[in-house]
Amino acid sequence: MFRKLAPLSLALVAINAQADFIGLQAGAGMWQPDLSGSFQSEDSSATGVDMERDLGFTDTTANNFYVAVEHPVPFLPNFRLERTSLSESRMNTLSQSISFEGQTYTASAEVDSKLDLSHTDYTGYYEILDGLGWLSADIGLTVRQFDGEISIKERSGSANESVTLDVPVPLLYGKGQFDIPMAPFPLAVGGMINYLSVGGATISDHRLYVAAAAPWVVEVGGELGYRRFNMELDDVDGLDADLTASGWYASATVHF
Template sequence: MQKRLIALAILAASASVSSQADIVGATAGAYMWKQSWDGDVKAGSQSIDMNDDLGYDDETGKSFYVALEHPVPVLPNIRLQHTALDISETNTLNRSFTFDGKGYAATNTVDSTTDLTHTDGTFYYEILDNWVNLDVGLTVRMFDGEVRIKNQTTGDEGSIEIDAPLPMAYVNARFELPLTGLYASALGNVIAYGDNKVTDMTLALGYELGILGLELGYRNFDVQLEDDNEEANVTVDGYFLGVVIDI
């Protein structure tokens, strides 16, 4: 009798662990992003075009994330993502302008860096969990960036800081194609207030085999920020290729 009770206890414990494994999950992913930069910045009365004035073109960046989902209904799930988003260029000016009180004349050579690198902390709830998976929540985006322009001719250097935390609405949807291993996903982080707006949208197609998945997607990151006489109107978009591990 005692041996039977022990056996039943072991079976019950095994079933409990198996059930928890079905409920508790972790996802991690990383991708290389081919970035195309466009837009303008201002620190004063004149706008500086990133392509025409600073010579920006394409850059390659990286992004990686990890998400943890748990069975506690009241507490939100957690997702962390870091995106490297910066570009540096040297260019000879074909016009004169001022930036952050510094003068830059035509034919001057300038070194510039625009850094919009950020880390997202997202707290979300899973609303649907079948062939359509839908998550909604709140992202707090921490920028650690700047726009910096240095005049090689005179040594003058102007800059604006982009380092404020930004709360954003978060939506993440995934659509499974049954019996194929294929899926489509769409993720968005958005906020708009006054003259400021940040929109970050990602679309992807993926193929999953076991716990490993491959994704091909497109990401569009649009920033419109204004603070007194400082402005940044920047769009970074392009295709990415990534890998996902879903446990």
């Protein structure tokens, strides 16, 4: 009888050991988005300030890194920390007069402007599909902490105004991935989204990607994808805005 129970006991130990495994994922990379959109103060009757036409913004390079920890503790969500540094400054000569925060910037004036949409994401999530064939899926909640600003300064005049973006925003989080079968190395396609539409704010941030890794004990690999981040504000802290950053990104990744 003990001989019959021994294989079962070993199998249970093996399953338990696998279930108790703690996983760590990390990545760092660069994102090259095009910047577009407009913004204006809520109390302004003038036309919104156009990022490209008025201020000369086109594209930029943003840095990004993340760390995710997954564990077997029941009911306790997994955790992902992600930081995106998205900041760009421009000098441009105005082709028309613009108004921002009660200040008027006259046509032909040289202005220095800054757009900083940097943010840190704190995400708790659950794996709702894990090991089901080649599919996996996560759902959860992200708190996105912005720590940026929008500013315009006239070089030869006194006009100098800014709006601080320093607010935590809750977002729904979802991620899905399909591991390509029969590939000679770990290869997958997937997508991730953060989304919120409430009150006067709508924020959507989604990406599609292809990921590959070396088939080692510690998987070292990379991710190539496209990310689009859009933020629409209607009288949020006195600001109306419709801003978009979208473009390709590439990351180096490691999975323990």
